[in-house]
Amino acid sequence: ELKVEQNPLFLSMQEGKNYTIYCNYSTTSDRLYWYRQDPGKSLESLFVLLSNGAVKQEGRLMASLDTKARLSTLHITAAVHDLSATYFCAVCHSGAGSYQLTFGKGTKLSVIP
């Protein structure tokens, strides 16, 4: 059974600071996704990471994937209040005609002015 662990689960950080969210998973996978969820809202796709060493950046967020270590990171640079949300990583495993995402528990990020 695929397990996905995120840490930390809660993160309070000051504006302007940097921090990294970690996502570990237990078995090999085709691809890894990062999503953002605002309170009362749905999930918004942030990044798709398809191969070992993949790095994607969008604004103050950068995601990377190390398939050998089964680890993905989401790095936040110079945080701003608008980044406050819950961030989920999700690991895809497909095969035999099926396709399933297993999500981490999420990291609730609060950026304090």
Next chain:
Amino acid sequence: KAGVTQTPRYLIKTRGQQVTLSCSPISGHRSVSWYQQTPGQGLQFLFEYFSETQRNKGNFPGRFSGRQFSNSRSEMNVSTLELGDSALYLCASSLEQGGQPQHFGDGTRLSIL
């Protein structure tokens, strides 16, 4: 281009009743997945449909069922509702099975009294 549409947005039911939730995927998307989100368990995969066939099912009891129509619209049904079924039910669609990021709808919030 319209996003994933879920109806209804909110639903209140009592124990023992049954409920049907609806999901219209993004036009052209053939894969539809359903997830249950609760504070305790997080996001859990329910099932995935592609071309009217259930391709994968999560670890949920048989009270949870679904189907997909020829136009890719999907419904999920929960019978004999229990208090623990209170959750946000999210539908996601993607262009093809095992394809690029799933696009999520706003969800149906189901409350069981």
